[in-house]
Amino acid sequence: MTDVSETLAAPIGVSVPRPGIERFTAGRGRYIDDLLLPRMAHIAFLRSPYAHARIKSIDSAAAAALPGVIRIFTAGDLEGVVTPWEAVISNLPGIKSAPQFPMAKERATWQGEVVAAVVAQSRAQAEDAADAIAVDWEELPPLTDMVTALDPATPVLHPDLGDNLCFRMDIDAGDAPGRIAGADIVVEESFRIHRQTVVPLEPRGLIADFNPGDGILTVHHSSQVPHIMQAVFARHFGVEEHRIRVIVPDVGGSFGLKIHVFGDEMTTIAVSKILGRPIKFIADRLESFTGDVHCRDHIVKAKIGMMSDGRIVGLEVDDLTGIGPYSVYPRSSGVEAMLVAIFSGSTYDLKDYKATARVVFQNKAPMCQLRGVGMPIACSVTEGMVDLVARKGGLDPVEVRRKNLIPDDAYPYETAAGMPFEGLSFQSSLEELVRIMDYDALCKERDAKREQDIYLGIGVSIYCEGTSPSPLVYGVGGAPITAQDACTVKLEPSGAVSAAVGVTDQGQGAAAILTQIIASAVGVPMDSVSMTLGDTGRTPYGGGTWASRATGIAGEAALRAGRTLRENLLKIAGALLQLSPDDLDIREGEILQRSDGSVRMTLAELGRIVHFQGTGLPIEGDPGVVATGHFSLRDAMFMYTNGAIGSLVQLDPDTGFIKPLKLWAVDDCGRPINPMLVDEQLRGGLANAVGCSLFEELSYDDDGQLQNGTLVDYLLPMAGEMPDMEIAHMATPTKKSFLGAKGVGEAGIIGGPGAILNAVNDALSPFGVHVTEQPYTPERILAALGRV
Amino acid sequence: MTTPISISLTVNGERVEAQVSPRINLVDFIRHQIGLTGSHVGCEHGVCGACTIRVDGAIVRGCLMLAAQADGTDVTTIEGLSDSGDAADLQAAFVARNALQCGFCTPGMLLTATEYLESGGTADRDSIREFISGNYCRCTGYQAIVDAIEQVASQRGRPSK
Numbered sequence: 001m002t003d004v005s006e007t008l009a010a011p012i013g014v015s016v017p018r019p020g021i022e023r024f025t026a027g028r029g030r031y032i033d034d035l036l037l038p039r040m041a042h043i044a045f046l047r048s049p050y051a052h053a054r055i056k057s058i059d060s061a062a063a064a065a066l067p068g069v070i071r072i073f074t075a076g077d078l079e080g081v082v083t084p085w086e087a088v089i090s091n092l093p094g095i096k097s098a099p100q101f102p103m104a105k106e107r108a109t110w111q112g113e114v115v116a117a118v119v120a121q122s123r124a125q126a127e128d129a130a131d132a133i134a135v136d137w138e139e140l141p142p143l144t145d146m147v148t149a150l151d152p153a154t155p156v157l158h159p160d161l162g163d164n165l166c167f168r169m170d171i172d173a174g175d176a177p178g179r180i181a182g183a184d185i186v187v188e189e190s191f192r193i194h195r196q197t198v199v200p201l202e203p204r205g206l207i208a209d210f211n212p213g214d215g216i217l218t219v220h221h222s223s224q225v226p227h228i229m230q231a232v233f234a235r236h237f238g239v240e241e242h243r244i245r246v247i248v249p250d251v252g253g254s255f256g257l258k259i260h261v262f263g264d265e266m267t268t269i270a271v272s273k274i275l276g277r278p279i280k281f282i283a284d285r286l287e288s289f290t291g292d293v294h295c296r297d298h299i300v301k302a303k304i305g306m307m308s309d310g311r312i313v314g315l316e317v318d319d320l321t322g323i324g325p326y327s328v329y330p331r332s333s334g335v336e337a338m339l340v341a342i343f344s345g346s347t348y349d350l351k352d353y354k355a356t357a358r359v360v361f362q363n364k365a366p367m368c369q370l371r372g373v374g375m376p377i378a379c380s381v382t383e384g385m386v387d388l389v390a391r392k393g394g395l396d397p398v399e400v401r402r403k404n405l406i407p408d409d410a411y412p413y414e415t416a417a418g419m420p421f422e423g424l425s426f427q428s429s430l431e432e433l434v435r436i437m438d439y440d441a442l443c444k445e446r447d448a449k450r451e452q453d454i455y456l457g458i459g460v461s462i463y464c465e466g467t468s469p470s471p472l473v474y475g476v477g478g479a480p481i482t483a484q485d486a487c488t489v490k491l492e493p494s495g496a497v498s499a500a501v502g503v504t505d506q507g508q509g510a511a512a513i514l515t516q517i518i519a520s521a522v523g524v525p526m527d528s529v530s531m532t533l534g535d536t537g538r539t540p541y542g543g544g545t546w547a548s549r550a551t552g553i554a555g556e557a558a559l560r561a562g563r564t565l566r567e568n569l570l571k572i573a574g575a576l577l578q579l580s581p582d583d584l585d586i587r588e589g590e591i592l593q594r595s596d597g598s599v600r601m602t603l604a605e606l607g608r609i610v611h612f613q614g615t616g617l618p619i620e621g622d623p624g625v626v627a628t629g630h631f632s633l634r635d636a637m638f639m640y641t642n643g644a645i646g647s648l649v650q651l652d653p654d655t656g657f658i659k660p661l662k663l664w665a666v667d668d669c670g671r672p673i674n675p676m677l678v679d680e681q682l683r684g685g686l687a688n689a690v691g692c693s694l695f696e697e698l699s700y701d702d703d704g705q706l707q708n709g710t711l712v713d714y715l716l717p718m719a720g721e722m723p724d725m726e727i728a729h730m731a732t733p734t735k736k737s738f739l740g741a742k743g744v745g746e747a748g749i750i751g752g753p754g755a756i757l758n759a760v761n762d763a764l765s766p767f768g769v770h771v772t773e774q775p776y777t778p779e780r781i782l783a784a785l786g787r788v
Numbered sequence: 789m790t791t792p793i794s795i796s797l798t799v800n801g802e803r804v805e806a807q808v809s810p811r812i813n814l815v816d817f818i819r820h821q822i823g824l825t826g827s828h829v830g831c832e833h834g835v836c837g838a839c840t841i842r843v844d845g846a847i848v849r850g851c852l853m854l855a856a857q858a859d860g861t862d863v864t865t866i867e868g869l870s871d872s873g874d875a876a877d878l879q880a881a882f883v884a885r886n887a888l889q890c891g892f893c894t895p896g897m898l899l900t901a902t903e904y905l906e907s908g909g910t911a912d913r914d915s916i917r918e919f920i921s922g923n924y925c926r927c928t929g930y931q932a933i934v935d936a937i938e939q940v941a942s943q944r945g946r947p948s949k
């Protein structure tokens with residue numbers, strides 16, 4: 001295909017509303033729990049109440065006699081139906097994990113691990129029976145402190161693995177320790193980022209429907225990754241991949257949750273296979289707190305050196321993260337820490353960089369990649385350190401960034417950790433942020449207010465986001481996770497265009513974006529394009545929607561498919577009209593003669609002739625009304641993007657409350673396809689950032705018991721806690737695709753926490769204290785102020 | 789305790805006679821027994837607002853009320869509100885402003901916003917934020933939702949004071 005990037009016409013680049021979302025405002029969405037199938041039964045789970053305990057025996061006789069109960073399953077009942085999994089990928093050298101079964105066998109390793117399953121006529125009956133199952137437990141000492149996980153005295157969770165280390169990664173570029181030792185100003189600090197979970201409003205759920213009549217396993221799955229799940233199910237259920245169909249209904253949010261493999265979901269499928277009937281599992285909110293995966297849980301020690309003129313000369317980062325008892329399948333739980341190591345310091349022109357990341361096992365719920373994947377940690381720690389060293393050196397934090405960011409004219413640029421940056425705009429994004437914040441005026445206002453004992457804090461952060469991953473992230477490591485996508489477009493007899501693509505849409509707007517791209521590429525109105533997403537039986541093979549990849553990868557596939565279809569249609573029209581295709585154009589579903597703009601025929605006429613009157617078609621063989629485009633990034637781990645976030649907060653030193661007053665974001669995601677949707681991704685991500693910075697923390701006690709597993713206790717930002725967010729854009733299109741679009745889905749959660757941290761510490765600065773333990777709760781603020 | 793109870797109520801203008809288990813809550817009854825799946829369940833412990841339903845003119849949390857308590861009431865769900873046309877401007881504003889992403893919170897949000905507007909709420913952003921603070925949305929960060937409600941309040945002649 002020739003380079004069309006100069007000719008990308010509307011609706012590419014236009015903030016159009018997403019087609020078809022009226023079904024959500026009318027209450028006519030179709031989510032997993034809205035689906036009913038004939039003979040469908042319901043499943044509920046008994047979960048371990050202990051973080052670590054041996055299962056001596058399970059007595060389910062009384063439970064089995066309760067009304068509505070169809071059958072009760074424990075681990076042994078699934079033997080021969082489903083094989084265990086082990087989440088290691090070979091591109092993370094040395095990563096290890098133990099075989100994991102859908103239900104605990106002999107031993108439970110976290111509070112919330114599935115121990116038994118009840119299938120009943122109704123969900124309520126299944127829950128009643130699950131409560132009536134008697135388990136004879138023998139409590140084992142829980143391993144909960146990640147700091148001591150690697151001590152020789154600490155018992156090893158999986159003795160076959162030899163120790164409690166899942167994965168370790170080291171980067172040593174240049175001579176960071178030496179350069180820091182020679183620096184004028186040195187700061188050493190430790191950051192604690194507590195465990196969080198993503199809490200999509202719709203919990204996980206699926207209906208597994210194995211039909212013994214034809215041997216086909218259909219899974220209706222609230223998922224981001226239908227093809228990946230098809231491959232996983234084939235591996236573990238002994239059903240050939242082409243006899244498995246995964247269909248994704250509307251998904252009520254996901255944020256990286258619904259890409260992982262969960263014991264309760266695998267059990268549901270196994271049970272459907274055994275019983276030969278549809279089984280529905282819908283997680284309830286309470287079990288989700290320990291049944292979903294968690295994220296973060298890091299202790300990061302960092303050291304930075306700066307010369308008195310503001311030049312940063314070296315950065316060292318040492319990350320320790322606890323991931324629960326197993327690496328999570330199929331992506332492994334090593335990638336979060338890997339990205340902390342790779343992305344820390346990556347925004348600065350820094351040759352001397354050293355990083356260590358260690359990932360350890362513990363008896364808490366499994367931890368794995370969720371929205372942002374390690375990058376929020378990398379950004380918070382780096383940006384937190386830059387502010388601390390700037391303050392110590394008496395320099396303005398923005399000035400220090402100006403001095404050290406990778407210059408906009410330095411590309412191509414390879415970071416100290418080896419990331420090849422093709423073209424980014426750290427410097428101009430910062431300047432744009434300074435402009436929209438009116439930074440200098442804001443600083444003056446802050447200083448004036450401090451005279452009146454009003455404590456405002458201003459923080460900025462610079463981020464880099466890895467989007468649209470290549471096979472280098474997972475696929476080369478042996479995980480059945482494709483990085484490519486294909487899009488098939490067809491001209492229908494009516495002149496409408498139908499398209500199918502392997503990504504999904506959890507509300508980000510992938511369907512709308514792809515519709516815009518296809519409408520632009522073919523030359524039809526958006527409302528004559530219909531999209532099919534998220535169904536392995538109906539779409540080309542694809543990777544799904546995660547890691548901000550739907551626009552960058554599937555969007556390019558759609559552009560290529562649409563352009564090919566357009567070229568083919570022009571050839572047919574040229575033959576019918578006895579004109580050169582070059583003399584014709586397609587706009588708004590009509591074929592025009594370029595010379596005078598006259599309409600020569602409509603696509604409806606063309607579609608009718610091709611489909612119904614083929615004998616008269618002056619074209620041999622395949623007329624080409626079906627076209628497929630493919631795309632995958634190949635030569636770097638990610639399509640990198642960048643941006644800058646600003647935060648304004650107010651501190652109440654008497655109560656310790658931090659009130660976010662305003663957030664600003666400047667993002668460069670390349671060519672924006674729908675600027676409104678880009679903005680809304682940023683805003684949603686920034687709300688996550690406010691949540692994790694100020695409220696969200698899963699707290700465990702020393703016995704590995706989760707202390708706040710309800711929505712009453714696990715605080716999330718509601719409308720009253722959120723400030724308005726002002727968004728601006730830079731646009732540095734990638735040259736790896738014709739579309740030039742990169743991702744934006746995680747930018748807010750990556751860059752936001754660092755900006756909020758810096759704003760909080762700016763507000764605390766008159767008191768000569770700072771915080772580094774996230775979330776920055778009133779209790780921690782008051783402790784820092786010495787008031788509790 | 790498990791003997792079904794007979795209830796009779798009006799749902800979206802239609803008369804409904806049903807036998808309900810004493811323990812079934814209103815939102816489960818509406819979703820699974822009547823088949824109106826527009827009301828959602830996000831927590832079942834009264835925090836998220838996804839289950840917001842209007843009962844006798846006032847919004848309630850459908851997960852905190854038993855179906856048996858709805859005997860004799862007049863219930864409106866998102867489907868009924870939508871069909872009535874009373875929230876058409878609000879729905880249109882939500883679509884135009886992309887005030888929904890996954891859409892799971894949207895029915896509850898619309899019921900709550902409708903009550904805000906019908907009880908005299910103005911275009912004042914802080915008041916809007918306060919009123920919808922019982923409805924959790926993980927996707928949007930709320931700003932677009934506030935924008936949409938603010939716009940409709942202005943259109944309905946109640947600008948911010």
Ligand code: FES
Binds near residue numbers: 835836849
């Ligand atoms: S489901 Fe009722 S408030 Fe959450």
Ligand code: FES
Binds near residue numbers: 252890892924925927
């Ligand atoms: S749009 Fe997804 S929860 Fe609000």
